[in-house]
Amino acid sequence: MIFKIAFRNIFRNTRRSLTTMLTIAIGTAATLVFGAYTVYVTYGLQTGTVDRVGHLTVYRRGYFDFGSGNPAIWGIPHYNDVLRLIATDPVLKPLIAVATPVQYVAGIASNSDTGESRTFIGTGFIPSDRDRMKRWDEYDVGGRTEPDTGLRDDDTSRGVVGAGMARVLGLCGQLHLGNCPTLPRGAPSDTAAASDVAGLPKQDFSDLVSRDAPAAKRAAVLPRIDLVAATAGGAPNVVDLQIARVDPQGVRELDDIYVGMHIDLAQQLVYGRGEHRATGIVIQLHRTEDIPRARARLAQLYKMHGLDLETRDFAEITPFYTQALNLFRSIFSFISIIIGIVVIFTVSNAMGMSVVERTDEIGTTRALGVRRSGIRQQFLVEGILLGAMGATAGVVIAFVVSFAINAVGLTWTPPAQAQPVPLKLYMFGAWDLVGWTWALLIVLAAAAALLPANRAARLQIVDALRHV
Amino acid sequence: MPGASTGRQGGPRDEPVVRLDRVTKTYRIGAIDVRAVRGISLAIAPQRFTMLIGPSGSGKTTLLNLIGCIDAPTTGTVRIAGQDVAELSDNALSDFRARHVGFIFQSFSLIPVLTAYENVEYPLLLTGVPAQKRRAITLEMLEAVGLKDQRRQKPNELSGGQKQRVAIARALVKRPDIVLADEPTANLDSETGASVVALMRRMQTESHTTFIFASHDPHLISHADDTFTIRDGGIVAGEAAP
Numbered sequence: 001m002i003f004k005i006a007f008r009n010i011f012r013n014t015r016r017s018l019t020t021m022l023t024i025a026i027g028t029a030a031t032l033v034f035g036a037y038t039v040y041v042t043y044g045l046q047t048g049t050v051d052r053v054g055h056l057t058v059y060r061r062g063y064f065d066f067g068s069g070n071p072a073i074w075g076i077p078h079y080n081d082v083l084r085l086i087a088t089d090p091v092l093k094p095l096i097a098v099a100t101p102v103q104y105v106a107g108i109a110s111n112s113d114t115g116e117s118r119t120f121i122g123t124g125f126i127p128s129d130r131d132r133m134k135r136w137d138e139y140d141v142g143g144r145t146e147p148d149t150g151l152r153d154d155d156t157s158r159g160v161v162g163a164g165m166a167r168v169l170g171l172c173g174q175l176h177l178g179n180c181p182t183l184p185r186g187a188p189s190d191t192a193a194a195s196d197v198a199g200l201p202k203q204d205f206s207d208l209v210s211r212d213a214p215a216a217k218r219a220a221v222l223p224r225i226d227l228v229a230a231t232a233g234g235a236p237n238v239v240d241l242q243i244a245r246v247d248p249q250g251v252r253e254l255d256d257i258y259v260g261m262h263i264d265l266a267q268q269l270v271y272g273r274g275e276h277r278a279t280g281i282v283i284q285l286h287r288t289e290d291i292p293r294a295r296a297r298l299a300q301l302y303k304m305h306g307l308d309l310e311t312r313d314f315a316e317i318t319p320f321y322t323q324a325l326n327l328f329r330s331i332f333s334f335i336s337i338i339i340g341i342v343v344i345f346t347v348s349n350a351m352g353m354s355v356v357e358r359t360d361e362i363g364t365t366r367a368l369g370v371r372r373s374g375i376r377q378q379f380l381v382e383g384i385l386l387g388a389m390g391a392t393a394g395v396v397i398a399f400v401v402s403f404a405i406n407a408v409g410l411t412w413t414p415p416a417q418a419q420p421v422p423l424k425l426y427m428f429g430a431w432d433l434v435g436w437t438w439a440l441l442i443v444l445a446a447a448a449a450l451l452p453a454n455r456a457a458r459l460q461i462v463d464a465l466r467h468v
Numbered sequence: 469m470p471g472a473s474t475g476r477q478g479g480p481r482d483e484p485v486v487r488l489d490r491v492t493k494t495y496r497i498g499a500i501d502v503r504a505v506r507g508i509s510l511a512i513a514p515q516r517f518t519m520l521i522g523p524s525g526s527g528k529t530t531l532l533n534l535i536g537c538i539d540a541p542t543t544g545t546v547r548i549a550g551q552d553v554a555e556l557s558d559n560a561l562s563d564f565r566a567r568h569v570g571f572i573f574q575s576f577s578l579i580p581v582l583t584a585y586e587n588v589e590y591p592l593l594l595t596g597v598p599a600q601k602r603r604a605i606t607l608e609m610l611e612a613v614g615l616k617d618q619r620r621q622k623p624n625e626l627s628g629g630q631k632q633r634v635a636i637a638r639a640l641v642k643r644p645d646i647v648l649a650d651e652p653t654a655n656l657d658s659e660t661g662a663s664v665v666a667l668m669r670r671m672q673t674e675s676h677t678t679f680i681f682a683s684h685d686p687h688l689i690s691h692a693d694d695t696f697t698i699r700d701g702g703i704v705a706g707e708a709a710p
Contacts, residue, residue, distance in 0.1 A: 001586075001593050008581035364577040367538050368638075369566020369594045371559050461538040465573070 002374075006382040009354065010389075020350040021390035027339040028394020028441050033401050035433045036425035038332045042325055043139035044414050044421060046288065048250075049314050049321045051134045054098065054282035055291055057317060058082065058298065061310045063279070064317075071104040072232035072270045075277025082307065083281055091297045092283075095290045097136060100129035101278035103266040107229030109161075109259060114170035120227065122159075122259040124266020127151035133284050141421060149260065150245045156262040157240070158222070160247035164256030174223040175246050227259065231272045239269050250413075251320075340444050343387075347448035351383055355456045362456050363464025376457040383449020387442040395438055402427035483550070484511035485645055485678045486535050491544035493530050493701075504530040506701040507544070512694070514645070515676040517669065519689050522698035528682035529650055531698065535680060536569050536648045537561050549645045566594040570639030570677075572649035572668075576631040578623040584634045585610060585619035591642045609637040612674075613667060629660035633667060640671055646678040653685045662687055 010017045060067070060074050067074030076082060079101050086092055087099045103124035110117030131148045151158050163180070166172055172180035222242040231237045241261055249255040267276040285294055291313055298311045315322050355362070362375055370378075402425035410423035427434065493505040504527045512518050512535075520528045533539035534546055537553045546553050549568055556564055570591070571577075578587045589606045597605065610616045613633040623631055632652060639647045652668070653661035665688050672679045681688060689695065697704040 001590065004586070005579065005581055012581055360575075360577060361579060364571075364573065365579070365590075366562070367536065367565065367571050368591055369562050369564075369569075371562040373559075374562075462533050465538075465577070 002378055002381055003385070005378060006385050009358070009382055010385055013354070013357075016350055016353065017386065020346050020386055021393060023346040024343050024387060024390025024441060024445065025393035025397055027343050028391045028437060029397040029401065031336050031339050031437050031441075032395065032398035032427065032434060033425060034332055034335055035437060036398070036402055036427040036430055038328045039426040039430045039433060040141075040424050041328050041414065043426065044141050045321055045324055046314075047137055047139060047141045048414060049318050050136055050138075050284060050288070053314050053317050054100075054133060054284040055288060056283040056285070056294060056298070056311050056313055057102075058086070058281040058283065058309050058311055059279070061308045064310065064312050067279075068104070071106070071279045072230070075103070075232070075271070075279055076281065076309065077275065077277050079278035079281060082309070085301060085305065086281065086283065086298070089297065089301060092294060092301075095285050095287075095294050096283055097286045098129050098133050098282070098284040100126050100133070100282050101263060102280050102282050103263050103270060103277075104279045105227075105229050105266045105270050107227055107269070109165065109169065110226050110228070111169040111171065111223075112226060113223075116169045118165070118168050119257060120165065120259045121254075121257050122227065122261055122266060122269075124261050124263035125149075126153060126263055128153050133282070136284055138287055139426075141424070149247065151260075151262060153262075156264040156268075157242050158244040159241045159259060159261035159265065160245055161225070161243055161260070162255035162258035163246050163248040164252060165258055166243070166246050168256060169225060171223050171225075171243060175243060177246050227261075227269060229269050231270060232274060233272075235272075237269055237272055239265055241265065248419075340440075343441060343444050344448040347383055347386060347445045348451060350386070351379055351449045351452035352455075354382065355379065355452045358456075359459065359464045359467035362459055363461050363467065366459070366461045366464065372457040375459075376453045379453035379456050380446055380449050383453070384442055384446045386449075387445020390445070391438045391441040394441070395434060398434075399427055401425070483514070485514040485549055486510075486512040486680070487547040488531075488534070489545045489547075491531075491534060491541045491546060493527075493534060493539070494542045504701055505534065505541070508701075508703055509544075510696060510703060512646075512678065512680060514678050515672075516678055516693040517672055517691055518678065518680045518694040518696070519692035520680065520682045520696050520698055521684055521689055522704075523684065526698040527701040528698050530701075532648050532650050532680065532682045535646070536571060537565050566591065567642070568645045570642065570644040570647040572632070572635050572639045572647065572652045574651040574654045576623070576628075576635045576655070578631055578634055578638070580623050583620050583622055584615055584626065584630075587623070587634050588637045588641050591638060595642055597642075605641060609641045612671065613637045627660075628656050629664060632656060632660075632664045636664070636668055636671060640675055640677065643675065644677060646680060647672075649679065649681045649683075651683055651685070652681065653683070653688055658687070661685065665691055 058076070060076050063071075063074040083099060083101060087096065105122045105124065107120060107122070108117055109120040127149045130151075134148060149160060151160070161169070161171070163177060166175055166177055167180050171177070172182070222244060224240055224242050226238055227241055228236060228238045241259070247258070247260055249258050263278070264276075267278075271277065283294065285291065295311050295313065298309075301307070302309050366372075366375065406424050411420040412423045413420045488508055488510050491505055491508045492503065495502045495504055506527075508531065520531055522528050530539065534541055535548065537546070537548065537556075540554070548564070551564065553561060553564065579590065582590065585606060588609055589602055592602045592605060607616065607619070610619050613636055615630060615633055615637070618626060618630060623634070626634065632655075635652075639649075649668070653664055656664060665685075668679060669691050671677075681692070683689060
């Protein structure tokens, strides 16, 4: 009977109830749509990050905190053995999609044709592994966040540069890079101080270059740059890199200094003819949720084999990921709180008016023998029903909006990424979000009804019966 | 005992179903204390048609509220069916009302969102009567008040007389010890009022329930077994029903 009375009372004042339900519905839909967008951004950011840096990276202990300034001395010795140990481990093997070594290097890049040079930060990788990593799409974000490297495992002479690096080194024309400004006439220029590398006697390094990269002679049509870095022993070393294409980086600071190359070339630059090591072993898992399990097993392996290594996950390696996520989460929380407050006030107001209008009815039912708790329950149930109907309508609206937006095929470029991706709302599948939002709105409606319900329960029967 | 009995239907004088002992009720309106009931003592015999009569503001309704356990006396004791109601908690009082007291209000006070059937059924739900029995009793009561065919109609679809019939059925459906009616014919035309009075009288005769009215409707008063005339919050002794 309590539900019957509640349900009928909701539709006794149809306009007020519909307005209240519509407010709840719009609040629910807004929360869900932005929540679905946040889920999508989370998955999109994660996919874009994991595509580049994998889920986990194995470093020599201490590198992550102290070694980035001099990767040469923090290399993992016998890294192929470590890689084999990880890739063949019976626990890790089924979890791993890609396990591949990387070599970081920093130095000066110069274009001898233009005389331009600048510092660079380079990553050496195995091209096929890198391309496989870029195909990871656990959450079906759709649309590749990054294209393939365009490099081959059997050609160590080629590499890629960020669009900013190409611009600074004057490679835009040769690389057919669109939207690339040229140096304005009359711009400050000091060729004498432009680059130490440009000033160095070229014949000293050309021999080195020719020895280090014999394949370069076979692809003379590609633009070339020289990369200079200090070896592990402290001596300067230089290699010649043919730029196969531009690989834009989402962050300008990185885009201006990025150079990607075959790991052999990076190792050549850092270790020369010495023992080739790797800065890290990047591990990409099939599923992100396996990170704790994989990390624990790696720790076991280090201990069992006496390896002085440590593991870092992508969130640690890429603080931007966590920062961007926290930003979206805080915006989502802020919007949710605002919507929650609106819902509370709307429901409370509607229920308060209902109590006033039904004061005589409250007196009658109390006289008939309904306890105070029964009156409280009656109004609480009405608040809950209002909340449930509004929230349910909101869920339906949110699904319709999501379906429409997903069907339109909008694209956007996520933070720190260079390639546009489809704009999607992850409503289908985000059942936790839907369930929790729906339940939370109902709880809020119930909480909002509590105050009027208590007021109704506290009414004196004779006063209520006298109410006009 | 103040008050007088007409003794017209001559029911047995059993243990009183209602006994008030030096009951007072004072309301505070702003800074002024208003004494609505001034030391009333009375006993009402069971299974009688008892009338509290008097002019407006005499304290009839307050007395009815005290007997109905929906208001508490400032001083004195109220015993209903042998129970001192002051000893009951708020919940126990609600349960007591649900089982022992029926109300018929001047303005009918039906629950507007419920049908005639559901309004009559409502008190049985409060006392936990099983569904099948509840249905049988409700239909029987609706038939008794001549509204079986209107059982699916809501109060706003019923006439004033029909509403009061539903209210009577609602008050009687749980077979209470006492039924309290405050000006039950005040909102009805004389013809409808007469038919409602006749119905209440018939129902009282059939159910042997104690009916206590607050009224100044001469037609209703003419049906009284016992009358108590109230004036200025006190009972005027020796008055009999017309």
